Every structure is written in structure tokens, then in C-alpha cells.
Amino acid sequence: MKNTFKKALAGISAVAMLAAAMPVASAFAEETTSPFVTKSVGDGLVVITDYTDTEAEKVVIPSTIDDATVVGVDAFAFGLCGDLATIVVPETLQADYIDNNAFMTFPMIEKYVLPSDVNTVEGLLKYYAELAGVTYSDDMLTKFMSHIKDVEIPNGTTMSGLSILIGRDIENLGFSEANIKNFNMYTNLIPYDLITLEGPADTDAQAYAAKKNTLKYVVTSGYQVGDVNMSGEVDVFDAIAIAQYSVNKRELTDEQLVLADVNGDGRVDVFDAIAIAKSL
Numbered sequence: 001m002k003n004t005f006k007k008a009l010a011g012i013s014a015v016a017m018l019a020a021a022m023p024v025a026s027a028f029a030e031e032t033t034s035p036f037v038t039k040s041v042g043d044g045l046v047v048i049t050d051y052t053d054t055e056a057e058k059v060v061i062p063s064t065i066d067d068a069t070v071v072g073v074d075a076f077a078f079g080l081c082g083d084l085a086t087i088v089v090p091e092t093l094q095a096d097y098i099d100n101n102a103f104m105t106f107p108m109i110e111k112y113v114l115p116s117d118v119n120t121v122e123g124l125l126k127y128y129a130e131l132a133g134v135t136y137s138d139d140m141l142t143k144f145m146s147h148i149k150d151v152e153i154p155n156g157t158t159m160s161g162l163s164i165l166i167g168r169d170i171e172n173l174g175f176s177e178a179n180i181k182n183f184n185m186y187t188n189l190i191p192y193d194l195i196t197l198e199g200p201a202d203t204d205a206q207a208y209a210a211k212k213n214t215l216k217y218v219v220t221s222g223y224q225v226g227d228v229n230m231s232g233e234v235d236v237f238d239a240i241a242i243a244q245y246s247v248n249k250r251e252l253t254d255e256q257l258v259l260a261d262v263n264g265d266g267r268v269d270v271f272d273a274i275a276i277a278k279s280l
Contacts, residue, residue, distance in 0.1 A: 036050075044067075072097020075168055076164045079104060084105055093205045095208060104195075108191065115127070119159060125144060128166055129175075132170075132182055147169050148162065167187070229241055239274075243270060243273040252268070
């Protein structure tokens with residue numbers, strides 16, 4: 001009886017706290033649009049194709065987006081993120097849907113690939129054509145310029161940013177299948193020492209990281225997303241912890257912050273607490 005009363009009291013407190021936060025949450029609802037862009041690869045399955053928060057330093061990939069299971073990451077999906085250092089991956093990722101260049105970003109290309117004298121779009125295309133073993137053509141330039149006409153490259157890193165766009169669209173730039181394979185083999189040699197993956201043990205993502213050049217994989221505790229207090233279950237106390245953190249009334253460890261990003265938008269705020277409250 002006493003435990004039931006305590007749980008009910010905690011529930012009332014959490015609801016009151018969340019209710020107080022709701023007006024603020026509603027006022028900023030438009031700012032919480034998910035930065036993840038996805039495509040369907042089957043019934044209830046999606047692959048991440050782009051991440052729009054290009055200034056993110058850490059990204060938490062959720063296991064589901066809009067009720068669809070996240071099973072993969074497309075080529076250069078995080079490629080335009082200039083400060084990204086850590087990507088937290090879910091156990092739902094499957095080897096068949098993790099692209100060869102899934103976690104490469106433009107700072108890697110800037111550090112290890114591009115010669116200093118490559119400073120024009122045409123020079124960049126000629127350079128990549130040479131790497132892929134094909135003869136450069138004006139048609140390649142026309143197609144690529146059409147592709148990037150509405151794209152703004154962040155942080156002034158024009159050539160390395162354009163390199164990412166070339167990689168994303170390489171299949172539409174006139175390269176043969178054999179040459180695209182050669183290009184991918186070349187990019188596979190680029191060091192991944194600027195990125196660290198974090199996630200559960202014994203997953204396809206961990207096996208993927210082991211095959212990549214210097215891509216570090218850190219095994220995390222394996223607690224369920226939302227289990228902020230690491231009790232073994234997601235409950236009202238986790239919602240309270242997040243609500244308290246969102247108003248600077250509580251501190252969370254780095255691992256708890258990963259678990260607290262319930263909606264997978266890369267931030268820990270009242271919306272994550274509300275997501276837990278709605279699921280209880």
C-alpha cells in the first residue's frame with residue numbers, strides 16, 4: 001500500500017512538473033523538428049539519408065523514427081557536419097543497410113584527401129574523376145552544378161563540403177559501376193579517427209566499425225533509451241529526472257544524457273520527459 005501511494009505521489013508530481021513545462025514546450029514546438037531525413041527500405045523500416053543539424057557535436061540515432069525502425073545509414077548522411085565527434089548508434093542497425101561511407105564527414109576529407117591546389121568545382125570534379133579512373137567530361141560538371149544549385153555548404157569549407165555532395169550523388173555523375181566500386185574502395189582507406197561510435201555490444205554497427213580504418217567503437221551499458229536513472233525500466237522517475245535537468249535542477253552524466261534523448265533529436269529537454277510521460 002505504501003509503495004502504491006509513493007508511486008502515485010511521484011506520478012502526480014511528474015504530471016504537475018510536465019504540465020508546468022507544457023506552455024514553454026508549445027511555444028518552441030516548431031524548433032523541435034527532427035534533424036533526421038530518412039527513406040523507406042521496407043515495411044516499417046527506414047534508412048537515415050541526411051542529418052540537417054550541421055553544427056552538432058554529438059548525435060544520438062534513435063531506434064525508431066515516426067514509428068519506423070531505423071535499420072541503416074546512407075552514404076555521407078552526416079557528411080556536412082563539421083564539428084561532429086560522436087554518434088550513438090542503436091542496436092537496430094543492420095549490416096546490409098550501413099553504407100560503406102555512412103559515417104564519413106567533410107573534415108576527414110579535408111584532412112586526408114584533398115590537395116591544397118584543388119580549389120574550384122571543376123578542379124574538384126577532375127580530381128575525383130581521376131581517383132575513380134574515368135575521363136572527366138563537361139557533362140559531369142553540368143550535372144553536378146544542377147545538383148548543388150540549392151545547397152548551401154556550411155562553415156565555408158566549400159571544396160570538402162562539395163566532396164560530400166559528389167559522394168552522395170556519384171551514381172548520377174556518369175561513372176560506371178566498376179569505377180564507382182573503385183572510388184568506394186579508395187574512400188574506405190580514409191582514416192575515421194575524427195569520429196567515435198557508441199552503442200551496445202555485439203551489434204552489426206560494432207562489426208562494421210571493426211572493419212573501418214581507425215573507426216573507434218565504444219560499448220555502452222545497453223540500458224534502454226529513456227531509462228535515465230538506470231533502474232532497468234522506463235518509468236515516471238525517468239521523466240522527472242529529465243524534467244529537472246531541463247530546468248537546471250539536476251545534473252546528468254554523459255551516459256544518462258544519451259539515454260535521456262528519448263525523441264532522438266540530439267537534445268535533452270522537456271519534450272523527452274513528455275514522451276516518457278505519454279508512454280506510461
